Amino acid sequence: KSWEDIQIKTFSNWVNTQLKIKGYTPIQDITQDFGTGEKLIQLLEIIGNESLGRYNKNPKLRLQKIENVNTALAFIKRRDVALTNIGAEDIVDTNAKLALGLCWSLILRFVVSEISEEGLTAKEGLLLWCQRRTTPYAQDFQIKDFTFSWQDGLTFCGLIHRHRPDLIDY
Secondary structure, eight states, rough: OOHHHHHHHHHHHHHHHHHTTTTTOOOOHHHHGGGGSHHHHHHHHTTSSOOOOOOOOOOOOOHHHHHHHHHHHHHHTTTTTSSSSHHHHHTTOOHHHHHHHHHHHHHHHHGGOOOOSOOOHHHHHHHHHHHHHTTTGGOOOOOOOSSGGGGSSHHHHHHHHHHOOTTOOO
């Protein structure tokens, strides 16, 4: 599998975890399913804790899909999420790289930035979370940063094993 396929599957799973909160039907592929704007709006209403108002349910026409995605993008911009070179047409036309970038921006803004521990930045908070989750493996490695601490693969394997011990024989 390519890196793109792996990211699509990973982000689609994350979106499904969020959609499940309100009982919405799951998506198969973030790049395809965000194309109508409907699932993107549902996701934003969940992670943003706010209704986005009326939108086209089951849009058939390209214009309806673009309107939906524009509604979502306007909400995202109001929440101070930086969207560089991502337009409604890109999402409707299922541009995989831009859809993945959009999803990653949402994760950073609505999940990672919500991590606050004694006034730490989101990045520092994420580092602290990684350190806490891998405490049982402290004799094998120490997480000090997001570069050198991950180079030999032990840290990554330890984090996976902590959450899914059935996947890695650590």
